Structure formats: structure tokens, C-alpha cells
Amino acid sequence: MTERILNYMAAHPHEGPRLVVDLDVVRDNYRAFSKALPDTRVFYAVKANPEPKVLKLLADLGSCFDTASVVEIKLALDAGATPDRISFGNTIKKERDIAAARALGIDLYAVDCIEEVEKIARAAPGARVFARILCDGAGAEWPLSRKFGCVPEMAVDVLEHAHRLGLTAYGVSFHVGSQQRDPKMWNGALASAAMIFRTLAERGITLSMVNLGGGFPTRYLKKIPGVESYGTAIFNALRKHFGNRIPETIIEPGRGMVGNAGIIESEVVLISKKSNAADETRWVYLDIGKFGGLAETMDEAIRYPIKTPRDGAELAPCVLAGPTCDSADVMYEKDPYFLPVSLEIGDRVLIEATGAYTTTYSSCAFNGFPPLHTVCI
Numbered sequence: 001m002t003e004r005i006l007n008y009m010a011a012h013p014h015e016g017p018r019l020v021v022d023l024d025v026v027r028d029n030y031r032a033f034s035k036a037l038p039d040t041r042v043f044y045a046v047k048a049n050p051e052p053k054v055l056k057l058l059a060d061l062g063s064c065f066d067t068a069s070v071v072e073i074k075l076a077l078d079a080g081a082t083p084d085r086i087s088f089g090n091t092i093k094k095e096r097d098i099a100a101a102r103a104l105g106i107d108l109y110a111v112d113c114i115e116e117v118e119k120i121a122r123a124a125p126g127a128r129v130f131a132r133i134l135c136d137g138a139g140a141e142w143p144l145s146r147k148f149g150c151v152p153e154m155a156v157d158v159l160e161h162a163h164r165l166g167l168t169a170y171g172v173s174f175h176v177g178s179q180q181r182d183p184k185m186w187n188g189a190l191a192s193a194a195m196i197f198r199t200l201a202e203r204g205i206t207l208s209m210v211n212l213g214g215g216f217p218t219r220y221l222k223k224i225p226g227v228e229s230y231g232t233a234i235f236n237a238l239r240k241h242f243g244n245r246i247p248e249t250i251i252e253p254g255r256g257m258v259g260n261a262g263i264i265e266s267e268v269v270l271i272s273k274k275s276n277a278a279d280e281t282r283w284v285y286l287d288i289g290k291f292g293g294l295a296e297t298m299d300e301a302i303r304y305p306i307k308t309p310r311d312g313a314e315l316a317p318c319v320l321a322g323p324t325c326d327s328a329d330v331m332y333e334k335d336p337y338f339l340p341v342s343l344e345i346g347d348r349v350l351i352e353a354t355g356a357y358t359t360t361y362s363s364c365a366f367n368g369f370p371p372l373h374t375v376c377i
């Protein structure tokens with residue numbers, strides 16, 4: 001699947017860690033989402049990988065974009081998306097950013113409280129808003145619970161308030177948690193969404209849209225269900241809760257769109273032990289770590305597949321760490337990572353499935369290490 005990336009790396013040597021993204025894989029992923037959820041519009045979550053070439057490819061394929069800031073809105077516009085294909089999906093926005101988005105033509109906004117509705121009514125009068133409901137993130141490897149959304153009963157009030165202030169109460173959104181490996185997790189949230197639709201209909205307000213969020217996984221070490229399983233489970237849940245009056249739907253895949261499209265090339269800087277005890281675990285230090293783009297190893301949540309030139313040799317556990325002078329820059333320690341015993345300083349290692357949530361999480365120059373270099377092929 002990533003032969004193109006390996007060939008590119010061999011032909012173009014580079015000093016220091018880098019991410020190479022295969023745009024063909026992104027194209028395949030977009031098509032797979034469109035096929036698995038044929039009646040659903042795709043709003044790519046820009047934060048997963050905002051590389052202009054990724055955005056341009058997706059804009060050309062017809063994708064819409066979920067953005068979280070004015071800068072992301074401008075990136076999507078620069079990539080060729082028209083404002084009607086862009087949502088401002090962050091529930092936490094400065095009022096002047098709402099006004100700036102409005103001036104750029106954006107008409108679709110996320111809210112999860114009355115206070116945010118009031119900002120939008122002032123800064124973007126008449127706009128469409130959708131209310132985000134809480135999801136506990138069960139089953140997700142990178143849950144997004146608590147910070148975003150309100151309870152479904154409150155979403156009813158939020159949308160009714162929006163309606164009264166002259167906004168268009170457009171729909172409901174949720175996010176079942178990132179790297180969600182259970183396609184059935186959309187069911188509970190869709191039951192709540194249908195309840196909100198019904199309650200507001202009784203009050204004379206007709207909602208139009210359910211935003212099914214992101215959460216679609218990328219293959220790391222553990223197996224994941226195919227995107228078709230998600231399509232089927234979501235469609236069945238929509239039928240169950242909305243009957244034959246299925247609303248307009250959108251999805252906001254981030255990780256599932258770009259995760260498997262990228263590989264990070266890194267180098268072993270040091271292999272050492274902390275004592276001479278026979279059972280002492282090796283420490284393997286790479287030239288990339290938590291601050292260089294592998295932030296999702298926080299709490300050892302995301303475990304990336306790692307390839308070395310010594311694969312096939314006997315494996316032994318090691319603590320895997322990054323190169324910076326911060327003791328938090330350790331990726332896998334509680335659950336040590338198995339790497340070949342013959343691994344050597346200077347070996348080139350490939351960290352797979354790193355197309356999502358890597359470049360944007362890399363620091364600017366912590367300890368003088370530059371941000372993660374990215375190439376799209």
C-alpha cells in the first residue's frame with residue numbers, strides 16, 4: 001500500500017525525521033467513505049492534516065471541510081472550497097472570529113450552549129447552527145468526552161433559543177470519540193438526535209441535518225472494521241431512530257481520511273540501559289518524540305506500527321523515547337514496545353499510519369528541533 005512512499009524515501013534521502021504522505025491513499029479513502037455512506041456529505045476535519053496538497057486533492061474530489069479557526073477556514077478556501085462547503089465546527093469561538101468567518105461567507109456553525117448561540121446571533125445573524133451533544137467516547141482509543149457538547153435535553157433549549165434569535169436551527173452533531181473501533185457506537189447518539197428532532201418538531205421547529213462527526217479509525221497495531229461496516233451500522237441506526245424520514249447527514253472524518261496515508265521516517269539516536277542488571281530494559285531514543293509530532297502517544301493511547309531494517313530478528317521489549325530534554329518525552333514505557341534485539345544506533349525506522357495528528361502537533365523548535373518536515377507525493 002505504501003510502496004510509493006518507500007520508493008520516494010529511497011530516491012530522496014533527507015536529514016532528520018520527515019512525514020511522507022501518499023495522496024493516492026487519501027484519494028482511495030475519500031472514495032471509500034463516499035461509497036460506504038453514499039447519501040452522506042464528507043466534511044474532512046482539517047486539523048488531522050492541513051497540508052495544502054491534501055486539502056486541494058480533497059476539494060477537487062468534492063469534499064467539504066470541517067474547520068476550527070479562521071486560519072483553517074482560509075486554508076480550505078485557498079484549496080478551492082467555496083464557503084458553502086465549509087463548517088465552523090469548533091464550539092469554542094471568539095465572537096470576532098465568528099464575524100471574520102461570516103465575512104468570508106461561512107454559514108454553518110457548531111454550538112453547545114446558549115452563550116455561544118448569542119455570539120453567533122450577534123456576529124452572523126441568520127446563520128445555520130447545529131447543536132453538539134455529549135458522547136461518552138466509550139470504545140474510542142482517543143476519546144473526546146466532556147469538553148464538547150451538552151446533554152440532549154439542553155441541546156433542545158439551545159436550538160430553540162437559536163430559532164428565537166433568528167438563526168436557523170439546522171441540526172444536531174456528536175463525535176463518538178476518535179479511533180472508534182466499534183461501529184455500533186453511533187446508535188446511542190442517533191437515538192438522542194432523533195429525540196431532539198421530535199421534541200423540536202412538537203414546538204414547531206424543523207431540524208434538517210445530523211452531523212455524524214468523525215471517529216472512523218486508522219489501522220495501527222490492532223485490527224479495525226472496514227469502512228463499509230461503519231456505513232451499514234450507521235444506516236441501520238438511522239433507519240431505526242428516524243424511520244423513513246432520514247435527515248440530511250454529514251460525516252467529519254479526520255484520522256480515517258489521512259492516517260494510513262503517511263509514514264514517518266526516523267532514526268535511532270541512542271540505545272542504552274540504566275544499569276548493568278541482566279534483566280534491565282533497553283531504552284531506545286529516536287530523533288522524533290512527543291514534541292516532534294507523536295503527541296498521540298500521550299498516555300500510550302495510540303500505538304503506531306514500527307518497521308526496522310532488522311525485522312525478523314529476535315524481539316525484546318524496550319522503552320521508546322524521543323530526543324528532547326523533557327522527561328515527558330517518552331512514548332511507550334508502561335507497556336514497553338518490542339523491537340529487534342539487533343537494532344543499532346543509526347538505524348532508520350519507519351513509523352506507519354502517521355498521516356493524521358502528527359505535523360500539527362509538532363512543536364516549533366522545542367530544544368531546537370524543527371517542526372516535522374512533510375512531503376506529499
Ligand SMILES: *Cc1c(COP(=O)(O)O)cnc(C)c1O
Pocket residue numbers: 045047048066089090175177178179213214215216252253254255256
Ligand atoms: C477532530 C474532529 C473530527 C475528526 O475526528 P477523527 O476522529 O479524526 O475522525 C471531526 N469533528 C470534529 C468536530 C472534530 O473536532
